[in-house]
Amino acid sequence: MRPAEVQRITVEEAADRYAELVRAKTVTGALAPSTAEIYTRDVHTFVALAGTGRVLDDLTGEDVDEVLLRFARKPDGRRRAPVPADGSAPLQSAFSQARFRRSVSAFFRHAAVAGWVQLNPMRAVTVTSRQRGGLRPERRALTxxxxxxxxxxxxxxxxxxxxxxxxxxxxxxxxxxxxxxxxxxxxxxxxxxxxxxxxxxxxxxxxxxxxxxxxxxxxxxxxxxxxxxxxxxxxxxxxxxxxxxxxxxxxxxxxxxxxxxxxxxxxxxxxxxxxxxxxxxxxxxxxxxxxxxxxxxxxxxxxxxxxxxxxxxxxxxxxxxxxxxxxLEAAMRAHPLLGGPGAETGGSREA
Missing domain, CATH: 1.10.443.10 (Intergrase catalytic core)
Known part of the structure; x- marks a missing residue:
């Protein structure tokens, strides 16, 4: 049910209130401290990218799309490797982008219940993972x-x-x-x-x-x-x-x-x-x-x-x-139904 009157508070104020709620949940055991730390950090990153003085209820789906794109292109502050000669820096991984989006979604779900927004702008978000550059890499594991x-x-x-x-x-x-x-x-x-x-x-x-x-x-x-x-x-x-x-x-x-x-x-x-x-x-x-x-x-x-x-x-x-x-080649070479000469992939003779 939508609140009768929306509180027109700034993005920064909403984030601070939400962070207090998240920290309170760690006391009751509803959230692990590490999870609360991630939520709080992501929401404050959202504030920095969206603009501290903006009214939260004024943000549209397009505004959130822009924040998601800006986060995707934001250098990964955890990486301390030297900046390459072309000036580029390691950007956010697909995993970090997905986590950030989940944190922002949780923030706006609470904002809708608390009466800080009339409509949840996440429902109008249209940017895709391909546009964010967040396609999952084919292999995360090292060879x-x-x-x-x-x-x-x-x-x-x-x-x-x-x-x-x-x-x-x-x-x-x-x-x-x-x-x-x-x-x-x-x-x-x-x-x-x-x-x-x-x-x-x-x-x-x-x-x-x-x-x-x-x-x-x-x-x-x-x-x-x-x-x-x-x-x-x-x-x-x-x-x-x-x-x-x-x-x-x-x-x-x-x-x-x-x-x-x-x-x-x-x-x-x-x-x-x-x-x-x-x-x-x-x-x-x-x-x-x-x-x-x-x-x-x-x-x-x-x-x-x-x-x-x-x-x-x-x-x-x-x-x-x-x-x-x-x-796959190794699996076929050791196929349990075949044995002896010619069992290896590409080793069979034509009849």
């Missing part, structure tokens, strides 16, 4: 060669000594290596990684486990590969030597819990050490895709992969399975 290059760079970083001239409390080599190894082999959500505490890692029957606190208050115990566990133990030993007084696993060099936005910069630093022929830019979510894709490509039980990633059902897992170059 085997790219993944091996990144993991090799992380292992080499962990084995290298501290950089000359840096204080002990400013050394981040082991931390950076651990971040990349955990993301690429275990595939946690970035929020799960940054929320991890030292006490969440334990040993059972000689195997190192990570108790991951995921969505909806669910937990899962994931065993760590031996090489990852070794880097973890080396990092924890270095951390104990510094006598750090905080439960957080991953710390900035200032001793604070690492923020979600810092993780991409860590990945980029490790990527810079990879041979250019094996290097491809990737996000934390792309490494989650990489974990799922390569576990499934190795014929790992689907339910086991689901539990590693923390999905509630198998249907979600399908979105994380990306196509790998050459996998």
């Amino acid at each position: 085997r060669e790219q993944a091996e290059g990144l993991l090799g760079s992380a292992r080499a970083l962990a084995a290298a000594g501290p950089e000359e001239g840096r204080r002990a409390d400013q050394r981040t080599e082991l931390r950076d290596a651990l971040i990349v190894l955990l993301l690429a082999t275990v595939g946690p959500r970035v929020s799960e990684l940054t929320r991890a505490d030292v006490e969440h890692f334990f040993t059972n029957d000689g195997v190192r486990y990570w108790r991951i606190f995921g969505k909806g208050g669910r937990t899962r115990d994931v065993p760590l590969p031996r090489g990852v566990a070794q880097v973890l133990d080396a990092y924890l030993a270095e951390r104990r030597a510094r006598a750090v007084d905080t439960p957080a696993l991953l710390l900035s060099w200032r001793g604070r819990r690492l923020a979600r936005g810092d993780v991409q910069a860590v990945i980029d630093r490790v990527l810079a050490r990879v041979d250019p022929d094996r290097r491809r830019s990737v996000t934390p979510h792309g490494l989650r895709h990489t974990t799922a894709t390569h576990l499934l490509a190795a014929a790992t039980d689907m339910d086991a992969v689901r539990r590693v990633l923390g999905h509630s059902d198998l249907s979600t897992l399908g979105r994380y399975r990306d196509e790998l170059p050459g996998e």
Whole structure:
């Protein structure tokens, strides 16, 4: 039901009120703090792009279309890679654009109920993902060669000594290596990684486990590969030597819990050490895709992969399975109904 009288408040005021509501929901447990942080950040980005002094009810579908386009073309502030020679900068990914649109939609749904707008302008939005430049890339997961290059760079970083001239409390080599190894082999959500505490890692029957606190208050115990566990133990030993007084696993060099936005910069630093022929830019979510894709490509039980990633059902897992170059050819070469000479693709003789 439409409100009898609309409150003509500015975009900025509406966003501030909405942010207060979102923060209140974290107190009651209706929203996870990480989700509330995303909603609040996206809505304030919307304010900056739409104009702080404009009246919210005056915005039309065309105005929101323009904001979506401007966001799509907005440089990705999480990426700290050098700006290319042509002056271009990394733009928003398809995932970021879809998330931003969902946040803005939730904001306007509340605005309609609260009486800040007569009609929800999102219903009149016409801009498509193609116009936003937000088509989903064919592959988010790294290929085997790219993944091996990144993991090799992380292992080499962990084995290298501290950089000359840096204080002990400013050394981040082991931390950076651990971040990349955990993301690429275990595939946690970035929020799960940054929320991890030292006490969440334990040993059972000689195997190192990570108790991951995921969505909806669910937990899962994931065993760590031996090489990852070794880097973890080396990092924890270095951390104990510094006598750090905080439960957080991953710390900035200032001793604070690492923020979600810092993780991409860590990945980029490790990527810079990879041979250019094996290097491809990737996000934390792309490494989650990489974990799922390569576990499934190795014929790992689907339910086991689901539990590693923390999905509630198998249907979600399908979105994380990306196509790998050459996998169809490999599957046909190992066809279970054929065997012996001539079984390989293109190897049969004409009758």
